[in-house]
Amino acid sequence: MNPLSKLPKHVIGLMLSVLGNLLAASGVAASVQTTQPSRYPYCNVYTVTACFGISAGDELRMSMPVDFTIYDLKLPNSVKARIYLGYNPERAIFESAKPCEPHGDASQCGYVTTSSSWDVLYAGEGNQPFIHVHIEGSGDEAKRTVHDFLGNFRPCVEKGAGLKCTDKRIFSGVE
Secondary structure (H helix, E strand, C coil), rough: CCCHHHHHHHHHHHHHHHHHHHHHHHHHHHHHHHHHCCCCCCCEECCCCCEEECCCCCCCEEEEECCCCCEEECCCCCCCEEEEEEECCHHHHHCCCEECCCCCCCCEEEECCCEEEEEEEEEECCCCCCEEEECCCCCHHHHHHHHHHHCEEEEEEEECCCCEEECCCCCCCCC
């Protein structure tokens, strides 16, 4: 005789449910271990065009010289970034830019790379200022840091007295 046959049906259902949850959780844990999570929070730095996150240990200095804003960042693995937010980016750098997304428009979002630098230009919606991100770093660890950091930018638009930012990753296709 099957020992489970003496148990009430609701207890058997509960046991199967717990077993299913344990199996699902072990599968999730296995997949989490193989994927490197981003070290950057959703967004904790907001501009009128986009938001991005910085993490514990990163350094950020912001200056507003005239009619534009500069963010200077020190990231892990000796990576340095400068973000320009304004209406007059250095467009000459982007004459041969690749689009940030496959089949995208490089005039909306384009990038240029060398072995140790990345330049990314994003034109926001309407009359928003441009974002020009210049990053320098060398080596495999620095490259991973750069991609993790760039994958963290999301577009924002002004909405009333605040901003509305989406989950779309602006620079997700930058290599």
